[in-house]
Amino acid sequence: MTAPDAAELRRRTRELLAAHPPATTDRTDFLKARFDAGLAWVHYPVGLGGLDAPRSLQPVVDAGLAAADAPDNDPRRIGIGLGMAAPTILGFGTDEQKERFLRPLWVGEEVWCQLFSEPGAGSDLAALGTRAVRDGEDWVVDGQKVWTSSAHLARWAILIARTDPDVPKHRGISYFICDMTDPGVEVRPLRQITGEAEFNEVFLTGVRIPDSRRLGAVGEGWKVAQTTLMNERVSIGGSRIPREGGMIGPVARTWRERPELRTHDLHQRLLTLWVEAEVARLTGERLRQQLVAGQPGPEGSGMKLAFARLNQEISGLEVELLGDQGLLYSEWTMRRPELVDFTGRDAGYRYLRSKGNSIEGGTSEVLLNIVAERVLGLPSEPRNDKDVAWKDLSR
Numbered sequence: 001m002t003a004p005d006a007a008e009l010r011r012r013t014r015e016l017l018a019a020h021p022p023a024t025t026d027r028t029d030f031l032k033a034r035f036d037a038g039l040a041w042v043h044y045p046v047g048l049g050g051l052d053a054p055r056s057l058q059p060v061v062d063a064g065l066a067a068a069d070a071p072d073n074d075p076r077r078i079g080i081g082l083g084m085a086a087p088t089i090l091g092f093g094t095d096e097q098k099e100r101f102l103r104p105l106w107v108g109e110e111v112w113c114q115l116f117s118e119p120g121a122g123s124d125l126a127a128l129g130t131r132a133v134r135d136g137e138d139w140v141v142d143g144q145k146v147w148t149s150s151a152h153l154a155r156w157a158i159l160i161a162r163t164d165p166d167v168p169k170h171r172g173i174s175y176f177i178c179d180m181t182d183p184g185v186e187v188r189p190l191r192q193i194t195g196e197a198e199f200n201e202v203f204l205t206g207v208r209i210p211d212s213r214r215l216g217a218v219g220e221g222w223k224v225a226q227t228t229l230m231n232e233r234v235s236i237g238g239s240r241i242p243r244e245g246g247m248i249g250p251v252a253r254t255w256r257e258r259p260e261l262r263t264h265d266l267h268q269r270l271l272t273l274w275v276e277a278e279v280a281r282l283t284g285e286r287l288r289q290q291l292v293a294g295q296p297g298p299e300g301s302g303m304k305l306a307f308a309r310l311n312q313e314i315s316g317l318e319v320e321l322l323g324d325q326g327l328l329y330s331e332w333t334m335r336r337p338e339l340v341d342f343t344g345r346d347a348g349y350r351y352l353r354s355k356g357n358s359i360e361g362g363t364s365e366v367l368l369n370i371v372a373e374r375v376l377g378l379p380s381e382p383r384n385d386k387d388v389a390w391k392d393l394s395r
Helices: 008-017 026-035 053-066 081-090 097-109 221-237 248-257 264-291 298-326 349-359 366-376
Strands: 112-115 131-133 140-144 156-162 173-179 185-190 199-210
Touching: 008 026, 026 298, 081 097, 081 112, 081 156, 081 173, 081 221, 112 199, 131 173, 140 156, 140 173, 156 221, 173 199, 173 221, 221 298, 248 264, 248 298, 264 298, 298 349, 298 366
Parallel strands: 112 156
Antiparallel strands: 131 140, 131 156, 140 199, 156 173, 185 199
């Protein structure tokens, strides 16, 4: 079967709109119809929201639907599902898992979270200590996870846990889909410097996960997790934005609208950061074009590194530009938001929230190692624990 071309995708989009007019069709019903028509993510297989078409043709569908004012699936709210869970399920899931999870994930009926980070592992994710012990057809999971975005909203979680403590840390991990409604799952808000509790701590006590919800082979969870992590870094650092989108936009607007705030030094710094932000944006476009040929690679780590540094430097410049006003913080109410909105908030929020950009999605220190070793081909950092069983590691 020949893959659809742009003309074919435009025709299918028109047919979808004719059969399900956005103005009179329930939002969820429209999204389900779009998924079933293969127009959700066109590069996915037929029957799983796609048409086996080139990834580069997705904008053809998106443009046609946007022109008709069709609803989207609110991708910021379900970003973990779209950017991390879905490609991992597609790559390692069984046919039954793909059929069960991908449609409600894309439509947004089921929110996902990521149970990876742990308080005792720090930046060394492979040192995780959450245990999964086999009990018949189930795995019994006990442990603690941290920095879990959307855990308070999530129906499902992608989870890595240690299934064999007698082998080196990278080889004794398995990957699971965890039901967040299990009575052994406890979600506690983790209040941040912004005053909000966007993140959570998650405690797992005797959580039973059927073996049918395991992704990949037992003990190969680290391999599966690499798919998740590579996609995560692209989704964080390489999202598609227009020129002056993202953090540089508010600063540029303030500069144009408030000439009394300008100084020569601030001007030079703004010009430098504007150029760097534009370079990062265009690099992200090139990275997405490379994705057409396959899965994301370690280059996404470089994009995420740039994203964190630029956000922190730009938000710092914005606070300085605003002078006394930059010291104000409008909202300190304890809330548990559904998404992060950098550009819709004030400068104080952007400054405080951006501090987390160099931690979430892989710390900048870890990502520097990845870029050095896997992109630049530099020698690996010495690792004395590489061949030591996890149970024998110093903790």
